[in-house]
Amino acid sequence: MTGVATGKGLEVRGLNKSFGGLVVARDISLRLAPGDRKALIGPNGAGKSTFTNLITGVLQPSSGTLTFDGRDIRPLSEAGRVKAGIARTFQITNLFKTMTVRDNLRLPILERLGRTARGFRRADRDAAVEAEVDALLTQFRLADMGGRVVSQLAYGQQRLVEMAMALALKPRVLILDEPAAGVPSSESPLIAEAIAALPQDLAVLIIEHDMNLVFKVANRIIVLVAGAILTEGTPAEISADPRVRDLYLGAHHG
Amino acid sequence: MRDITGFALMVLAAIVTFYAFPYSLAFTTRVVIMMIFVLSIDLIQGYTGIATLGQAAMYGSGAYAAGLFAVHVSQAPLLGLAVGALAGGGIAFVSSLVLMRAEGLTQLMLTIAVAEVLREVANKFSAFTGGSDGLSGISPAPILGIWDFDFVGKVGYIYAVAVLLAVMVFLKVLTSSPFGLALQGIKDSPARMRAIGTPVMRRRIAAYTISGVIAGIAGALAAQSTALVSLSVYDFQLSAEAIIMLILGGTGRLWGALIGTAIFMSVHEVAASVDPFNWLFIIGALVLAVVYAVPQGLLGLPAELRRLVRRPQ
Amino acid sequence: MTTIASILLDGIAYGMILFMISVGLSVTMGLMRVVNLAHGGFAMLGGAFTHWAMVNAGLPFPVAALGGIAAVVILSVPMERVLYRPIYKMGELPQVLATIGMTFLMIAAVNLWLGSSLLAIKLPALMQGSVNLGFRTLPTQRLYVLGAGLLVIGGLFLLIERTRFGINLRAAVDNPATAACLGIDTGRVFATTFALGAGLAALGGILGAELLPIDAYYPLRYMVLFLTVVAVGGLGSITGSFAAAILLGILDTAARYLVPDAGTIFFYLAMILILGIRPKGLLGRH
Numbered sequence: 001m002t003g004v005a006t007g008k009g010l011e012v013r014g015l016n017k018s019f020g021g022l023v024v025a026r027d028i029s030l031r032l033a034p035g036d037r038k039a040l041i042g043p044n045g046a047g048k049s050t051f052t053n054l055i056t057g058v059l060q061p062s063s064g065t066l067t068f069d070g071r072d073i074r075p076l077s078e079a080g081r082v083k084a085g086i087a088r089t090f091q092i093t094n095l096f097k098t099m100t101v102r103d104n105l106r107l108p109i110l111e112r113l114g115r116t117a118r119g120f121r122r123a124d125r126d127a128a129v130e131a132e133v134d135a136l137l138t139q140f141r142l143a144d145m146g147g148r149v150v151s152q153l154a155y156g157q158q159r160l161v162e163m164a165m166a167l168a169l170k171p172r173v174l175i176l177d178e179p180a181a182g183v184p185s186s187e188s189p190l191i192a193e194a195i196a197a198l199p200q201d202l203a204v205l206i207i208e209h210d211m212n213l214v215f216k217v218a219n220r221i222i223v224l225v226a227g228a229i230l231t232e233g234t235p236a237e238i239s240a241d242p243r244v245r246d247l248y249l250g251a252h253h254g
Numbered sequence: 255m256r257d258i259t260g261f262a263l264m265v266l267a268a269i270v271t272f273y274a275f276p277y278s279l280a281f282t283t284r285v286v287i288m289m290i291f292v293l294s295i296d297l298i299q300g301y302t303g304i305a306t307l308g309q310a311a312m313y314g315s316g317a318y319a320a321g322l323f324a325v326h327v328s329q330a331p332l333l334g335l336a337v338g339a340l341a342g343g344g345i346a347f348v349s350s351l352v353l354m355r356a357e358g359l360t361q362l363m364l365t366i367a368v369a370e371v372l373r374e375v376a377n378k379f380s381a382f383t384g385g386s387d388g389l390s391g392i393s394p395a396p397i398l399g400i401w402d403f404d405f406v407g408k409v410g411y412i413y414a415v416a417v418l419l420a421v422m423v424f425l426k427v428l429t430s431s432p433f434g435l436a437l438q439g440i441k442d443s444p445a446r447m448r449a450i451g452t453p454v455m456r457r458r459i460a461a462y463t464i465s466g467v468i469a470g471i472a473g474a475l476a477a478q479s480t481a482l483v484s485l486s487v488y489d490f491q492l493s494a495e496a497i498i499m500l501i502l503g504g505t506g507r508l509w510g511a512l513i514g515t516a517i518f519m520s521v522h523e524v525a526a527s528v529d530p531f532n533w534l535f536i537i538g539a540l541v542l543a544v545v546y547a548v549p550q551g552l553l554g555l556p557a558e559l560r561r562l563v564r565r566p567q
Numbered sequence: 568m569t570t571i572a573s574i575l576l577d578g579i580a581y582g583m584i585l586f587m588i589s590v591g592l593s594v595t596m597g598l599m600r601v602v603n604l605a606h607g608g609f610a611m612l613g614g615a616f617t618h619w620a621m622v623n624a625g626l627p628f629p630v631a632a633l634g635g636i637a638a639v640v641i642l643s644v645p646m647e648r649v650l651y652r653p654i655y656k657m658g659e660l661p662q663v664l665a666t667i668g669m670t671f672l673m674i675a676a677v678n679l680w681l682g683s684s685l686l687a688i689k690l691p692a693l694m695q696g697s698v699n700l701g702f703r704t705l706p707t708q709r710l711y712v713l714g715a716g717l718l719v720i721g722g723l724f725l726l727i728e729r730t731r732f733g734i735n736l737r738a739a740v741d742n743p744a745t746a747a748c749l750g751i752d753t754g755r756v757f758a759t760t761f762a763l764g765a766g767l768a769a770l771g772g773i774l775g776a777e778l779l780p781i782d783a784y785y786p787l788r789y790m791v792l793f794l795t796v797v798a799v800g801g802l803g804s805i806t807g808s809f810a811a812a813i814l815l816g817i818l819d820t821a822a823r824y825l826v827p828d829a830g831t832i833f834f835y836l837a838m839i840l841i842l843g844i845r846p847k848g849l850l851g852r853h
Contacts, residue, residue, distance in 0.1 A: 056449070082451030090449070096442040099435075107439050108450040116436035116452055117460070119428045123435040169450060305659055352839065356846040358659065359602055363798040364842055366791050367835040374832035490791060494667055501664045532679060538671030545665040546653060 008069055009033040009203050010055070010086065010173045015064035017054055017227075024050045025061070026228040032173055032203040039206045039218035043247065047227040048207045049091065052177050056088050057081045068173070087171035089162045091178040091207075095150045102146045104161055105133045108168040132168070140164045140194055156187030163194055173203045180210045192216050215239070223247075257426060260509055264422070268415045272408075279407035280479075285519045286414040287475045290421050292499050292511040294468035299497070300505030301429060302461045303441030305358065307493050308365030309469050311349065311372050312342035314487035316470025318376060321389045321483040329395040335417070335474045342470015343463050345372070350462040354455055366490060373488035388484035392477060410479045417475060421468055425508055428464070437461050438506075502544050504551025513552055569702040574821045580709040581778055582816025583716025587771030589796040590723070590808045591764015597803015598740050599655050599757055604666040606768060607786035607793050608673035613639045613769025614781030615677050618686040628691045636769045643765035647758050670786045678783040686781040688773060712774050719767060723805055736760060740803045795834075799841050801851025810849055 010032040017025035024047045032038060042048055053059040055066065057078040066073050068084055076084060096104050102124070109129050110116050124130070137143045140160045145153060150161055159179060166174055180191045188210065195217045198204060208214050214221060214235070221238040223230040225247055231238070238244055271282050291313055298304040319341030320334040328334075349368045356364055376383045383389050396402040401409050428434050436457055439447045447454050477483045486492070495518070503514020521540060525533035548555050592606040616635035620626045626634065646669075654665045694711055697704040727733035738746040739756045747753050772781065779789055800811030815834065822833040841849065 077453075078448045079451045079453050082449065088449055090446070094443050094446045094449070096439050096446065098442055099438065103435060103438075107435055107447075110432045110435070111450050111452050115432045116457070117433060119431045119433040121432075122430050123432045124430075165446075165450065299660065307663070352843045356842060359596070359794070359802065360798050360842050360846045360848070362602070362659075362663075363791075363794055364839060367795075367838045367842075370791070370835045371832055371839070374830045374835070377830060378828075378832070491787070494663075497660070498664055498667065501660055505660070531683075532675055534671045534675035534678070538668045538675060541664055541668030541671065542650075545657070545661050545668065549657065549661055 009036070011065075011067045012055070013065045013067075015051075015054060015066070016062045017050060017059060018062050024227050025054060026226070028064070028224075028227075028229055030222060030229070030232070032205055034172065034201045034203050036203045036220070037206070037218050038204070038220045038222060039208055039214045040222050040224055041208060041211075041214060042224035042230075045226075046224045048224055049177070050227070051224065052088060052175055052207060055081075055175060056086065082169060082171075085172035086175070087166040087169045087173070088175040089166045089177055089179060091181050093155070093158045093162055093182075095158060095161055095165070097149075097151045099150065100147055101137070101142060101150055101153070101161055102133055104150055105136050105164055105168050108165050109133065112169050136164045136168055139167075139197065141190070154187070156183045156190055159183055159191060160194055163191075167198070171202070173205070174198065176204065176206045176208075178208055179206065180208065180213050188213060261419075261422070264419070264512065272411060276406070279411045281519075281523060283407055283411045283414050283479050284476075285516060286411070286418050287472050287479065288496070288499070288519060289512050289515045290414075290418050290475065291469055291472035292496050292503075292515045293421060293425060293508060294465045294472065295496055295500050296505060296508060296511045297425060297429075297437075297468070298461055298465045299500065300507070300510075301434065301441060302437040302458060304354070304458060304462060305361045306365045307362050307490065307497065308367070308369040309465075309496060310488050310490070310492040311365070311369035312346050312466040312469035313473035313476070313492065314369065314372060314376070315345045316342040316473030317477040317483045317487045318383060318389065318473075319470070320474030321392050321477040322382070324394065324478070325389065325391040329393060331394045331397050331413070331478055334394070334478055335471055338470040338474025338477070339467045340470070342473065343467035346466020346469070347459065347463040350459045350466075354458045354462065366493070369488050369490065369493065373485055376485055376488065383483075386485055388482050389477075390482055392481045392483070394478045394481075407479075414475055414479065417471065421471065422508065422512075425468075429508065433457070433460075441506075498541055501551055502541075504553030507553055510551050510553040517552065570824060573703055574824050575817060576705060576709070578817030578820035579813055580712045580716075580816075581820055582813035583712050584771050584775035584778055585792070585796050585816055586716060586809050586812035587719055588768045588775065589771075589793045589800075589812060590719075590805055591760070591767045592793055593797040593800055593808040594736075594740070594803060594805065595757075595761050595764050596797060598736070598743070598760060599651070601651065601655055602659055602662040602666065603651075604663060604790055604794070605669040605673065605786065606764070607789050608670055609639050609643065609765040609768035610772025610775075610779075610789075611677065611781055611783075611785035612642065612673065613772040614688060614776050614785070615681055615686055616769075617773050618688050618781065619681060621689060628689070628694075632770075632773050635773060636766050639769035640762050640766040643762045644758060647761040651761070670790070673786055674783050681783070683783050688776045688781065706777075708774075708777055715770065715774055719770070720805075720809055727805065732756070732759065795838050797848075799838055799848055801848030804848070804850040807848055807850030814849075 013029045015025055015028040028051065040048055040051065050059065054061050057076060057080070061074070068086065073081055073084060096107065106123060106129060109132050110123060137146050140163065142157060142160060142164070145157060150158060153161065163176065163179060176195070179195065180188050183191060192213055195206070206214065206218055218235065220232065221235055222232045223238065223244055230243060230247070231241060233241070275282055291309065295306060295309050299306060316338035320338035323337040324334050353361060353364050377385055394403055397409070397413055403409050436447070436452055439452070440454055440457060444454050473487060476487070499514040499518040500511050501514070502518055503512065504510030522533070522537060525536040544551065548558055550558065588607070588610045592603060595601065596603055613635045616638045617631045620631035620634050621628060650665070650669060654662050690708055694708050697706050698710065727736065735746070735751045735756050738749065738751055739753050743753055796808060796811050796815060799815065800807030815837070818837050819834050822829050
């Protein structure tokens with residue numbers, strides 16, 4: 001059934017994507033409602049990045065539906081989907097590396113307010129915007145770092161900026177693409193804390209390799225294998241599932 | 255504060271030049287016009303990360319538009335500048351629809367091709383443009399009906415400096431605005447800009463068009479100050495040398511464009527007059543020295559030196 | 568009918584010249600991701616050495632030409648090592664700047680050495696004259712150009728497909744990092760390719776002197792022409808360069824035959840059209 005979805009939040013139904021003969025997404029269906037904390041796990045090459053790209057509009061699905069609050073978002077561009085309320089972070093830190101942390105946060109705020117077409121008045125003199133930047137810096141414990149150029153920050157802190165930028169868009173759905181990738185385990189609790197502190201009504205999908213992090217922050221886990229959903233369940237169910245053990249956890253925890 | 259100091263120094267340098275080289279005003283005016291042209295490139299190359307070797311397309315179109323307007327409609331200089339700006343902006347807007355879809359070498363080559371096509375068009379319509387003989391008959395009326403252009407070129411120089419100041423102020427405001435910040439974001443990471451909801455293509459087209467307006471103004475000024483427009487306004491060499499000047503001074507900082515232009519053109523002028531046959535050695539060596547020794551441009555020199563001094567500790 | 572045949576013959580001959588000069592540029596640009604504006608300088612230097620060897624040393628054309636090519640190859644090795652290596656890792660802009668600087672130095676050097684006048688290369692009697700094809704006569708020189716072009720593409724094909732070096736080269740073009748991991752000495756592959764490309768450019772410069780006359784400003788005058796072939800063909804693609812060179816050669820020749828006063832406008836419009844539709848060139852990877 002690919003009828004009109006009526007539920008709140010993001011609804012994916014029967015999503016397929018293939019490049020030539022290579023199927024990278026096979027009949028994926030899932031729902032993200034306000035307040036959800038879901039995680040998408042799966043071995044390398046399972047199609048997790050493809051899935052992110054399909055939702056955010058980098059790629060177009062071959063078939064299937066994508067609705068947000070009942071509205072078809074397939075015709076929307078990448079930028080259009082952000083405006084609709086779907087934000088993402090990047091697996092490989094993708095910051096404005098020559099800019100300060102403050103500028104990195106200002107840009108998404110200004111964009112959300114529809115101001116980046118404005119060629120007059122300084123970008124850094126708007127009290128409301130600056131207050132919002134300050135609040136984000138505090139929330140992500142980056143208050144002392146505002147004036148630093150992002151490339152000088154520790155990697156864990158860069159990951160926090162990455163998340164703060166997405167949150168600055170005030171999204172209703174947030175896709176975190178491996179938020180802890182490349183972060184030394186000593187800094188990993190910082191990421192978990194930041195995710196726990198996200199607004200309660202935000203729908204969050206975490207795509208992650210780090211199982212400790214996934215079990216800490218997610219209440220539902222979806223397992224993706226070879227482009228298709230293998231199973232979905234609570235962390236307890238997933239960790240008890242022998243197929244998952246074999247396919248994924250086994251490979252990881254040896 | 256730093257900007258105010260910068261502008262004060264700029265005005266001071268313009269005044270000192272005016273009195274120090276009273277017989278070289280034709281040359282110093284050319285330098286000032288070139289500065290405007292190089293600034294137009296800094297906006298797209300230095301701030302937005304658009305690769306170009308064909309900015310002459312907009313400069314040349316501004317020059318021809320202003321020249322033709324002067325010959326056939328009105329010799330009022332400021333109106334001529336407006337027409338040049340319009341022509342430069344128009345050409346930039348139309349060509350950007352194709353150019354902004356490409357990147358890297360392809361983008362570079364397409365920018366060159368646009369300028370070459372325009373040169374051929376100007377050559378074809380020689381009845382109108384004068385073809386390879388050039389377009390003559392430009393003789394600017396007094397500015398605002400008050401200041402008449404003199405033979406020595408005093409008024410022409412002051413006029414050009416005034417336009418440069420206006421362009422510089424405009425670009426300072428623009429680059430520190432939200433739009434300017436978005437352009438730098440596009441230069442750093444177009445993918446991230448899309449992910450925060452920016453219509454990257456539209457911003458690039460806007461930046462390219464504004465840059466075209468400024469290049470058109472530079473071309474129009476050149477047409478008015480030399481009272482002649484020739485096919486060489488579309489030269490590849492013009493675009494390439496402007497890029498050299500920009501990198502020489504340092505990209506993405508506006509002041510770098512001014513410093514690079516002043517130094518390159520002075521060295522060029524002196525070298526060409528000392529040894530008209532071998533000045534390319536000096537220019538070539540200068541260019542290589544910048545790339546290998548100060549890749550950040552001359553504006554990056556203080557930081558580079560500081561790094562060298564600190565290293566032993 | 569005979570016009571079409573003439574256009575094809577002349578166009579293909581012109582295309583062969585463009586191919587010989589540009590192919591090395593395409594491969595090195597695809598391999599090192601370096602924007603190289605100085606490549607035409609190698610074609611000029613090949614022509615300049617040959618001119619000098621014939622006029623001042625009185626050597627016969629074949630010896631002078633081989634000597635010219637050898638001189639360019641020998642010169643290109645230290646140039647790659649000293650001047651190009653530092654810029655491989657830089658951005659596009661510094662690469663443009665550095666290679667324009669090198670172009671200026673090459674022009675200045677030849678200007679100082681042989682002056683700024685035309686550096687004619689007098690062909691031996693064997694290559695002069697013309698052959699009667701029935702519908703028209705064809706300068707014998709064109710036949711040599713066609714033959715040399717076919718030999719070059721055949722030789723490159725064998726080199727790329729059948730030799731160890733070819734395998735390494737293809738691996739390095741596909742993915743330099745992986746190639747290095749596989750134990751391929753990418754530095755050496757770069758250097759060899761660069762020297763080979765320079766040598767081919769010299770050959771093209773010498774054989775093409777009739778169509779693209781050699782003088783000190785040659786590298787600047789034809790810079791855009793060679794880069795166009797590379798961009799239209801697709802970076803790093805030998806077949807692409809060949810297709811682009813022949814296509815642009817025929818197109819430019821056709822325009823000269825049919826609309827003699829149109830100048831280069833068709834050439835550039837074609838380039839805008841092709842790159843507008845296929846930004847990565849005819850055979851570039853998408």
